[in-house]
Structure formats: C-alpha cells, structure tokens
Amino acid sequence: MNILVIKQTSLGDVLHVSGHIRSIKKHHPRSKLFLLTANTSADIYRHSPWVDELILVDRDGIKENWRKKPMWAMAEMMRTMSQVRAHQFDLAIDFQGLAKSVFFLYGAKAENKFVKGNWWGLKGFRNKNLHAIKEMDQLLQVAGIPTTDTSMELAVGADDKWAIDQLLLKINPERKPMLIVSPFSRWPSKDWPLENYMQVGEAVSNTYQAVFTGTPDRKMHIDQAIADGGRQMIINGAVNLAGALSLLEFAELVARASLMLTGDSFPMHVAAAKQTPVIALFGPTDENKVGPLGARDRIMRAPGCDVCDKRHCPRHCLSRLHSDEVIRAINLHAP
The missing domain is CATH 3.40.50.2000 (Glycogen Phosphorylase B;)
Known part of the structure; x- marks a missing residue:
C-alpha cells in the first residue's frame, strides 16, 4: 500500500x-x-x-x-x-x-x-x-493506528557523525561535559536576553564546555557577547558554532552533549529527539502544548507571564527570569 x-x-x-x-x-x-x-x-x-x-x-x-x-x-x-x-x-x-x-x-x-x-x-x-x-x-x-510510542527521533548519517568526531577533537579535547546553548528562536518574545546566557555560561564554565549555536546571522552577536561576557568564559574556551553546522551535524552535536539550554525553539525539539536533557525557558508560549516531555527535562517559566502567544511583546516577560535560577537548575544536572 x-x-x-x-x-x-x-x-x-x-x-x-x-x-x-x-x-x-x-x-x-x-x-x-x-x-x-x-x-x-x-x-x-x-x-x-x-x-x-x-x-x-x-x-x-x-x-x-x-x-x-x-x-x-x-x-x-x-x-x-x-x-x-x-x-x-x-x-x-x-x-x-x-x-x-x-x-x-x-x-x-x-x-x-x-x-x-x-x-x-x-x-x-x-x-x-x-x-x-x-x-x-x-x-x-x-485512523486506526496504535500509538504505543510516538516519541520523536532524528537520524543522522555517517558523514555527520564523522564531522562531529573531528570537531570535538578541536573544541573539546579534554572531553568535558558539553552544555549546548542556543539563545535564539524565530520569535523575539521567546528569547531570553543574550547577556543572561553569557552569565550562565561563565558561571558553569569550570564544569562544562559551553558551546553556543545559532544561525549564521547570529554569529557576530554571539562572538561579541562572549568577548564581553567575562574573563572566565574566554579562559575556559567558550565556543561559538553559529552558522558552522548543518542541521544534521547540529543534531549529532546535541546527541553528544550532557545538557542543552535554550528557549522554545527548534533546538529544544532536537534535544528531545536525541534524548539529551534540556532546560527550556518559556515565556509567551504554552509549555503544556509544545514543551519537552522527557523525565530529565526542566521547564522554567518567566515570572508573571500570561502566555500571550505573541511574536513581539512589549512586556518581554522572559527578561524577568533571573540568571541565578537558571544556574541553579544547571548545577542540579552537573555530572
């Protein structure tokens, strides 16, 4: 058929x-x-x-x-x-x-x-x-089709795995646990301030190899934020891979990571598909409808947000979520 x-x-x-x-x-x-x-x-x-x-x-x-x-x-x-x-x-x-x-x-x-x-x-x-x-x-x-297990999956090819093998030799030779940080989504209202992500990256840089990802147009923003973000991040070698990976290479990188930090975004779904624990930051969208479902995942909601579901929101509730709370959540996942 x-x-x-x-x-x-x-x-x-x-x-x-x-x-x-x-x-x-x-x-x-x-x-x-x-x-x-x-x-x-x-x-x-x-x-x-x-x-x-x-x-x-x-x-x-x-x-x-x-x-x-x-x-x-x-x-x-x-x-x-x-x-x-x-x-x-x-x-x-x-x-x-x-x-x-x-x-x-x-x-x-x-x-x-x-x-x-x-x-x-x-x-x-x-x-x-x-x-x-x-x-x-x-x-x-x-439609008459059983739904015993409908968890997401994302298969990659041998070339993608080889490419990430070579990349990790360069960016993480000490084989530290990796924290993938994907700060941007398609909606500005879903993005936690970039400087907050940098504060988190600096705070956990002794434990994790921080790897920032994003689209090519975000590379310059992340480079500048890392440079401004703190001496400890630079010493411990925070890596910016924005624009450097194909979709499937990104998926394989996520599969090798210990943890992901991101908002309501495609990277969040990739983490769920690769069964990598994710700390997902939610503001204008409803985590009960689109959030990750894994037992090891953690959803953190913007305080006082009324889930407006707006792409652009003048309140930008996520800016009220404090970095210290996210750092504590990451430390709970520390290996």
Missing part, C-alpha cells in the same frame, strides 16, 4: 511528527510511505528508515512570492500537487491541518483521508488543549 503523510512547517512541527511516521510504518511495514514537507525540512528525514520518498514544496518561495509573483507561486503549488497526484494512496494523513496543507490532502488520490482539525468531508481530530504530540496521537487512533 501507498501512504501519504503531510507536515510542512515549521522545523519543530515537522520533527514532532517523526514518532507518528514511525508508528504508521511499523503498523504497515510493507507500505511505501511518502512524506510531503517543506524543502527546508527535508534534512530531518534524509536518513529516516521510515520514509521511502519525499515530496518537497518550496514553502519559503511560495510565501515570499504569493503577492509579488502570484502566478509563479500558484505554479509552484500545482507542481507539487502534480507530484502528489502521480500516486494512488491507500491512506493520507495531514498532521498540519492548515489551508496550505489541506489543499494537498483534498487533491490527493486516496481511499482514506484524515486531518488534524475539522474540514468538510474529511475525518479528523482537534483538541487545542492537548500537547501537539498527544493531539497527533489521537488523530492516528482515529
């Missing part, structure tokens, strides 16, 4: 569904499973043993050109649709439940269709009060 799974955005959301894809494939081991996702998310499933074929949509290109070049954007949508309609599916499940994803579910030639949400003519499930993973569990059950 052929199975279509749809999950386009964002990186964290696409990673969330990895355990459900595994559950589907284990329930139908002889099936061919197609995953429709954004081209920016493709690496998450590049080495997955459960995905047989990727169908990629240029999500960013369509979003950027929807108003500027609507004919191009529509042509790109239809190009992806033609790939979907080239196959006859026995089962199609849209774990996104948004118009941009349901468009492909409606267009798919499939005997049985299921969707997260309430859409005309489609069987589905929706409960916004559940954690995102638990909500998708319920959708799978509606």
Whole structure:
C-alpha cells in the first residue's frame, strides 16, 4: 500500500511528527510511505528508515512570492500537487491541518483521508488543549493506528557523525561535559536576553564546555557577547558554532552533549529527539502544548507571564527570569 503523510512547517512541527511516521510504518511495514514537507525540512528525514520518498514544496518561495509573483507561486503549488497526484494512496494523513496543507490532502488520490482539525468531508481530530504530540496521537487512533510510542527521533548519517568526531577533537579535547546553548528562536518574545546566557555560561564554565549555536546571522552577536561576557568564559574556551553546522551535524552535536539550554525553539525539539536533557525557558508560549516531555527535562517559566502567544511583546516577560535560577537548575544536572 501507498501512504501519504503531510507536515510542512515549521522545523519543530515537522520533527514532532517523526514518532507518528514511525508508528504508521511499523503498523504497515510493507507500505511505501511518502512524506510531503517543506524543502527546508527535508534534512530531518534524509536518513529516516521510515520514509521511502519525499515530496518537497518550496514553502519559503511560495510565501515570499504569493503577492509579488502570484502566478509563479500558484505554479509552484500545482507542481507539487502534480507530484502528489502521480500516486494512488491507500491512506493520507495531514498532521498540519492548515489551508496550505489541506489543499494537498483534498487533491490527493486516496481511499482514506484524515486531518488534524475539522474540514468538510474529511475525518479528523482537534483538541487545542492537548500537547501537539498527544493531539497527533489521537488523530492516528482515529485512523486506526496504535500509538504505543510516538516519541520523536532524528537520524543522522555517517558523514555527520564523522564531522562531529573531528570537531570535538578541536573544541573539546579534554572531553568535558558539553552544555549546548542556543539563545535564539524565530520569535523575539521567546528569547531570553543574550547577556543572561553569557552569565550562565561563565558561571558553569569550570564544569562544562559551553558551546553556543545559532544561525549564521547570529554569529557576530554571539562572538561579541562572549568577548564581553567575562574573563572566565574566554579562559575556559567558550565556543561559538553559529552558522558552522548543518542541521544534521547540529543534531549529532546535541546527541553528544550532557545538557542543552535554550528557549522554545527548534533546538529544544532536537534535544528531545536525541534524548539529551534540556532546560527550556518559556515565556509567551504554552509549555503544556509544545514543551519537552522527557523525565530529565526542566521547564522554567518567566515570572508573571500570561502566555500571550505573541511574536513581539512589549512586556518581554522572559527578561524577568533571573540568571541565578537558571544556574541553579544547571548545577542540579552537573555530572
């Protein structure tokens, strides 16, 4: 049988569904499973043993050109649709439940269709009060697929492991326990002040090898913050790898770490997928819906925050979370 799974955005959301894809494939081991996702998310499933074929949509290109070049954007949508309609599916499940994803579910030639949400003519499930993973569990059950274990996973290749082997020889020759620090997310309101991260890095630098990560555009900010952050951090060799790693190399680095410190971000989900303990700092978003579920994970909430779910918030509640509290939490994880 052929199975279509749809999950386009964002990186964290696409990673969330990895355990459900595994559950589907284990329930139908002889099936061919197609995953429709954004081209920016493709690496998450590049080495997955459960995905047989990727169908990629240029999500960013369509979003950027929807108003500027609507004919191009529509042509790109239809190009992806033609790939979907080239196959006859026995089962199609849209774990996104948004118009941009349901468009492909409606267009798919499939005997049985299921969707997260309430859409005309489609069987589905929706409960916004559940954690995102638990909500998708319920959708799978509606589709008749058991959900014994839907924990996330992220497979990497041999080249990624080799690259991190070589990197660690350079940045951590003493083999100290590693603390991965990922200070930035896509929402400014979810970011704890960078100087606070630096205070934490300096305070624990005798115990941990602090490794800062981020996108290429954040490298300069982190370099400057390390230089300003304290003599002890420089002496103990805090490392800035912002922009230096591929997605899968980053995942392998996280797998080798003892602990991660970050906000509500894709790195937080990577830590959960690689079963690396994470201290996750939450402000405007609800940890009960998207937070890590591991027994060794620790969620720290901004004091007095009313969970506004705003990308930009003038209150910036996370700035009220004191560095000393986070340092104490890290020390509790100390090896």
